[in-house]
Amino acid sequence: MDFENLIDSKLGQTNKNIAALFNEINMLPQPDKVVVLFDEIDVISLDRINSNDVREMGRATSVILKELERLTDLNKEIVIIATTNLFSNFDKALVRRFDAVINFDCYTKEDLIEVAEYYFNSFVRNFKGISKDIRLFRKILNVAEKIPYPGELKNIIKTSLAFSDVNSENDYLRRLFNNLIGNIDEKDVSWLHEKGISVREIEKLKGESKSSVSRKLSYLIDILGLNRELAKVLIIDAARATMCYFPICDCAQGGDYTNTELNLHFGRIKDNGMLNEINADKQNLDETLDGEKNFILEGEARERFRKWDNVKYISEVIKRKRIPKRSYRNKNWGMEIKTNNRLDYKDGVGLRFSVVVTLKEMNGVNRIEEFIRNCHLNGWLVNKIDVQNRINLHEKANEEIEFEG
Numbered sequence: 001m002d003f004e005n006l007i008d009s010k011l012g013q014t015n016k017n018i019a020a021l022f023n024e025i026n027m028l029p030q031p032d033k034v035v036v037l038f039d040e041i042d043v044i045s046l047d048r049i050n051s052n053d054v055r056e057m058g059r060a061t062s063v064i065l066k067e068l069e070r071l072t073d074l075n076k077e078i079v080i081i082a083t084t085n086l087f088s089n090f091d092k093a094l095v096r097r098f099d100a101v102i103n104f105d106c107y108t109k110e111d112l113i114e115v116a117e118y119y120f121n122s123f124v125r126n127f128k129g130i131s132k133d134i135r136l137f138r139k140i141l142n143v144a145e146k147i148p149y150p151g152e153l154k155n156i157i158k159t160s161l162a163f164s165d166v167n168s169e170n171d172y173l174r175r176l177f178n179n180l181i182g183n184i185d186e187k188d189v190s191w192l193h194e195k196g197i198s199v200r201e202i203e204k205l206k207g208e209s210k211s212s213v214s215r216k217l218s219y220l221i222d223i224l225g226l227n228r229e230l231a232k233v234l235i236i237d238a239a240r241a242t243m244c245y246f247p248i249c250d251c252a253q254g255g256d257y258t259n260t261e262l263n264l265h266f267g268r269i270k271d272n273g274m275l276n277e278i279n280a281d282k283q284n285l286d287e288t289l290d291g292e293k294n295f296i297l298e299g300e301a302r303e304r305f306r307k308w309d310n311v312k313y314i315s316e317v318i319k320r321k322r323i324p325k326r327s328y329r330n331k332n333w334g335m336e337i338k339t340n341n342r343l344d345y346k347d348g349v350g351l352r353f354s355v356v357v358t359l360k361e362m363n364g365v366n367r368i369e370e371f372i373r374n375c376h377l378n379g380w381l382v383n384k385i386d387v388q389n390r391i392n393l394h395e396k397a398n399e400e401i402e403f404e405g
Contacts, residue, residue: 014060015059015060015063018063018064018067019067022067022068022070022071025071025078026070026071031077031078032077032078034078034079035079035080035081036078036079036080036081037081037082037083038080038081038083039083040083040084040085041082041083041084041094042084042085042086042089042090061091061094064094065093065094065097068080068094068097069097082098087101107149107150109142109147112141112148112149112150112153113138113142113147115150115153116137116141116147116153116157117134117137117138119150119154119157119158120134120137120157121134123157123158123161124161127161127162127164127172129166129169130161130164130169130172131169131170133170133173133201133204135201136173136197136201136204137173137176139195139196139197139201140173140176140177140180140181141180142196143195143196143197145181147180148180156176156179156180157176159175159179160172160175160176160179163175170204170205173204173205174205174207177205184205184206185206189202189206192205192206239266239267239278239315239316239333239357239358239359240278240313240314240315240316240357241264241266241278241312241313241314241315241335241355241356241357241358242311242312242313242355242356243262243264243311243312243313243337243353243354243355243356244310244311244312244353244354245262245310245351245352245353245354246310246351246352246353247259247260247261247262247310247347247351248260248347250343258308258342259341259342259343259344260339260340260341260342260347260348260351261307261308261339261341262310262312262337262338262339262348262351262353263281263305263307263312263337263339263340264312264314264335264336264337264355265277265281265336265337265338266278266314266333266334266335266336266355266357267333268332268333268334269332269333269334275334275336277314278314278315278316279304279305279315279316281304281305281314333357335355335357337353337355339351372384
């Protein structure tokens with residue numbers, strides 16, 4: 001019996017229809033050979049105290065309770081079965097009218113994965129150009145927080161295969177992931193890796209090359225020292241540093257006037273402890289190449305490295321093709337400042353300078369709070385400076401005051 005056919009818009013008519021139905025059941029011949037099925041009985045008999053339900057339906061539930069009691073008194077031989085998907089919202093008095101309650105919601109996650117594999121193996125043979133990857137198929141199901149019941153699961157698997165890109169043998173896996181977990185493009189590499197998905201499998205899901213995925217993971221975890229949860233595909237696209245210092249000056253030193261030169265070296269620390277400088281500055285290196293010392297002409301040093309200038313700016317070139325940097329075991333960036341003095345070495349002692357470093361994140365995300373937190377964990381003191389407030393204070397301090405006579 002489909003209860004939807006009993007519901008009527010006229011006030012009181014639904015109750016009359018229910019009473020008429022049970023009268024027919026009571027008049028059935030040979031009741032001991034009859035099984036009555038009430039399909040989706042929740043349509044008409046939810047909890048009577050439900051504030052979201054209309055009172056007419058509450059009265060309908062009361063009528064069903066009354067008729068069930070009368071039915072059991074008149075025809076004890078009739079077998080009545082009722083089905084529902086909303087048992088938690090069921091009227092408890094109605095539950096007590098039945099001798100037994102059987103719960104079919106007993107699928108474990110492993111049961112549903114096994115059912116999904118059966119459907120997948122049944123469907124995949126009908127599709128050409130599909131790469132059958134049952135291992136990644138199972139991983140996607142394991143990562144999913146909730147796997148649908150077999151009916152819905154069957155449709156998801158079938159549509160993922162049927163609507164996959166014919167030019168991509170792994171597109172069905174992307175579609176399955178999107179249906180069960182969420183948009184794969186919004187999931188970063190570190191999250192996927194944390195869930196147990198291999199580099200090769202990430203390549204299949206995201207369409208990125210294996211080498212690109214490997215470099216991203218290696219850089220995030222090995223170089224920055226972040227765990228996989230914090231990594232979030234933090235890719236440094238370019239780095240730059242600006243240094244300003246205030247040397248002793250002497251007009252006898254020619255056009256530059258400065259007695260002291262500070263040279264800034266900045267970059268990541270390689271495994272051998274040396275700096276991998278972002279601007280390949282070898283002015284102060286004593287290394288030899290083919291038996292000859294490295295040297296650079298004065299004019300080139302002035303042009304490329306602002307030699308004898310009290311403002312130094314070094315930067316990496318941002319390339320159009322964004323590729324994560326090579327990974328080192330050492331997790332740190334380093335800075336080295338070397339001094340050259342024209343006359344007296346004491347001229348460079350106690351020289352005040354400041355350096356501003358900028359690391360540009362590939363995806364444009366501001367990571368300053370993570371940077372400060374990592375500095376604190378490594379024992380560094382971090383003071384935030386509000387530049388705009390400093391500017392406002394400077395302007396106020398230098399403001400001209402006019403007095404009226």
